[in-house]
Amino acid sequence: MINIKEYVKPDTVQSAYEIGQMPNSLYVSGGLMVSQIKSERLERLIDLKSLDLDYIREEENYFKIGANTKLSSLISHPAFSNLGKGFIKESIKEIGSVQIRNMATVGGSIAFRLGWSDVITIFMTAGSQVEIYKGNFQRINLEDFISQKVKGAIVTEITVPKIDGKCVFEKFAKSNFDIATLNLGLRVSLDGKFVKEARLVVGSRPMLSQRIREVEEFMIGKEIDKVSNEASELIQKVIQTGTDIRASAEYRKALSGSLLLKALRRVAQ
Amino acid sequence: MRVNIKINDKNHSIEIEPGEMLLETLRRLGYKGVKHACSTASCGACTVQIDGKPVLSCSTFTAAVDGHEVKTIEGFSNEGVLSEIQKAILEEGASQCGFCIPGLVVTAEALLKENPDPDQKEIIEYLKGNLCRCTGYESQTRAIMKAAKARRER
Ligand SMILES: Cc1cc2nc3c(=O)[nH]c(=O)nc-3n(C[C@H](O)[C@H](O)[C@H](O)COP(=O)(O)OP(=O)(O)OC[C@H]3O[C@@H](n4cnc5c(N)ncnc54)[C@H](O)[C@@H]3O)c2cc1C
Ligand code: FES
Ligand code: FES
Numbered sequence: 001m002i003n004i005k006e007y008v009k010p011d012t013v014q015s016a017y018e019i020g021q022m023p024n025s026l027y028v029s030g031g032l033m034v035s036q037i038k039s040e041r042l043e044r045l046i047d048l049k050s051l052d053l054d055y056i057r058e059e060e061n062y063f064k065i066g067a068n069t070k071l072s073s074l075i076s077h078p079a080f081s082n083l084g085k086g087f088i089k090e091s092i093k094e095i096g097s098v099q100i101r102n103m104a105t106v107g108g109s110i111a112f113r114l115g116w117s118d119v120i121t122i123f124m125t126a127g128s129q130v131e132i133y134k135g136n137f138q139r140i141n142l143e144d145f146i147s148q149k150v151k152g153a154i155v156t157e158i159t160v161p162k163i164d165g166k167c168v169f170e171k172f173a174k175s176n177f178d179i180a181t182l183n184l185g186l187r188v189s190l191d192g193k194f195v196k197e198a199r200l201v202v203g204s205r206p207m208l209s210q211r212i213r214e215v216e217e218f219m220i221g222k223e224i225d226k227v228s229n230e231a232s233e234l235i236q237k238v239i240q241t242g243t244d245i246r247a248s249a250e251y252r253k254a255l256s257g258s259l260l261l262k263a264l265r266r267v268a269q
Numbered sequence: 270m271r272v273n274i275k276i277n278d279k280n281h282s283i284e285i286e287p288g289e290m291l292l293e294t295l296r297r298l299g300y301k302g303v304k305h306a307c308s309t310a311s312c313g314a315c316t317v318q319i320d321g322k323p324v325l326s327c328s329t330f331t332a333a334v335d336g337h338e339v340k341t342i343e344g345f346s347n348e349g350v351l352s353e354i355q356k357a358i359l360e361e362g363a364s365q366c367g368f369c370i371p372g373l374v375v376t377a378e379a380l381l382k383e384n385p386d387p388d389q390k391e392i393i394e395y396l397k398g399n400l401c402r403c404t405g406y407e408s409q410t411r412a413i414m415k416a417a418k419a420r421r422e423r
Contacts, residue, residue, distance in 0.1 A: 007270065007287035007332040028330065032310055035290065035328040045287070047333055072322070097398020098376065099313060102322045103329070177397050 002035070005043045011050045013133045013154055019046050020152050027154060029068055029108035032100065048107070053156060056080050065158045067107025071095060071119070074106070083160065084126065084167035084187070091122045091169035091185070097177060107155040113146050113208060116179045120146060121203035122169055123158060124211070125185025131157040146208050165189030165197065166267045170259040174246070180204040181246045182255045186263040188224065195219045195227065202256055205241045214238045215260070228264040232257040272335035276300065277344030285331045291317070292326040295341060302342035302371045313399035316372035317341050323376045325398075342371035345378055353419045354378060357412040365403035373399045377413050385421055389414070 010016040020027060024043040028034045034045065053066035056077045063080050074092050075081050081089040095101060095118050109119035110130060123142055130145045132138055134153040142158070171183045180203065187199040198216040203209030215235045219227050241252035273282050276298070285294055292315045295303045303326055306314040310328040317326045318340040345352045351359070354377050364370045373396065380387060380395045387395070392410050401409065 001286060001290060001293060002288035004288040007330065009332075028333070031330050031333060032325075032328050035330065036309060045330070045332075047330075049333065093394075097313065098379070098395055099316055099323050099325045099398045100310065102324050103310075 002037060002042065003040070004045055007045045007047065009047045009050045013051055013156060016046055016048060016051060017133055017135070017152070017154055019044070020154065027111070029105040029111075030070070030103040031108075032103050033108065033112055048154065051156075053107070062159050062161045065106050065160060067105060067110075067155045067157060069106050071101040071104050071106065071109070072098070075101070080160075084163040084165075087126070087163065087167040087169065088122070091118065091171075094118060094169065094171045106158055110142065110145070110158065111155045115206045115208050116183075116204040117209065118169075118171060118180060118183050118203065121183045121185045121201050121209040123160065124201045124209050125167060125169065125187050125199060126160050126163055127187070127199065128161070129159045130155055131159070143211060163187065168263045168266045170263050172255055172259060179246075182241075182252050182259060183209075184256065184259040184263060186260070186267060188219070188267050190224060193223045193225065195222055195224055200235075200260070202235075202239060202259075204246075205239065205252060206244045206246065207240070207242055210240075212239060224264070225268045228261055228268075231264060232261045235260050270332060272332060274331075274334050274336075275338040277340055283331075287332055289331045290327055291329040291331045291334055291339070294331040295326060295339070300341045300343055304368055304371055306368065311400075312369075313372045313376065313396075314369055316375045316399065318375055318379060321379065321382070323379045340375070342375055345374060352378070353416040353423075354381070354413065357416040357419065358409070361408045361412040361415060363404055363408035363412040369399060369401040369403075373401070373409060377416070380413070381417055381420060386417060387413070 024041050027048055028045045029048050053068040055066040057064040058079050071092055075089050128142045129139050130142050132153040133156050165188055167187045169185050171180045173180050183203045185201040189197045198219045200212045200216050201209050215231055236253045236257040239256045241249040243249045270287055271284055304314040306312045308327045310325045315325055315327040316323050319337050354374050358364050376399050392413050
């Protein structure tokens, strides 16, 4: 039990946001993380489940995902789960357990800005945008959203472009139910054998997911099956990592090289 | 605050604290088959189904379940007659201390509903959030395969 005075369920984004501006209030979606909070000051939880934000809509060039969509729905949606030739299905399945995926929402996963979040790495690899509400609706790149602390804003929707090219996700964890020691997403489009575009995202460094632009730029114009070793060496030189209970900064650097090698082999197949 | 929840097909109108967890509510109401272990969404012992989906009651706010249907382990046996999964667990020696079993059965019921003929890999994958300190999982996997077969042949 957490000690609060009220649990409210507003039915519009505007009213949820207004209540959210009151001191000692917190939004709750799946509740997985909020249920662990031990704060004496917290007075009010604002449940976002009545905002009609549980949907996956397919448009011509992208999918729109409501913030309250559960991670399990991403896997069970026939068209969305197959995005990037099954990239979404395979990568989301790496997260937690069936129970966790039935509870965790897309909005809660992104808004919490966890360094070890696989969800953020996966959606950043796909080139997603976030719609937020803070008095008005705004749309920003996921990459910019996680680097800014937008206080009190409600995440309402994620837009995920239809991916052309190949996309893979690699996660290294100590067990298949543990959070990542390091995770890595790679999206590559090819012109014949040559890399035309590349997006490389690494998370759980243990800091927040980040694009590794030096390596992306290095790969462009190179032959995909010849770039692996040099790219793997380069990422270890340029990536910023840290030490925590799971691994040292040096270990994570070496791991980034191995995961990139693995990802590039899968992309080249 | 007052909430209305259907638990194992019975309607309950209950007074709860706003920050109360479903696990606490269920045990207070007498559904003691729902086990309290880690409280951090890490072990699966407290698993119940909400609207047919397995979730962790230790990390679910009761207030969020207002208007929904909950099924606990007590809802899967029929007037004292064990379900196929429970029977197979006994027969295969898949329960030692038994603490993880209610959560395991509730999760396995959802698996067999989604996939009546799971292979070993699919069972291990689906049940990876249900930790067991005693059995080493082999007998549990065997039991679920056996129960699935019995159910298909029923
Ligand atoms: C045991 C366990 C294992 C896990 N394993 C993994 C893993 O392997 N990989 C991974 O990526 N994640 C993992 N997770 C994290 C899981 O995905 C998070 O619980 C999830 O990210 C939080 O989602 P939620 O909907 O439950 O959020 P909540 O707990 O409801 O909210 C989280 C935070 O976000 C805020 N918030 C919620 N919704 C919104 C919104 N729409 N707009 C603005 N703010 C909002 C809340 O105020 C709170 O601060 C794990 C979690 C647990 C407990
Ligand atoms: S008690 Fe709920 S997951 Fe362990
Ligand atoms: S039988 Fe003891 S924890 Fe599973």
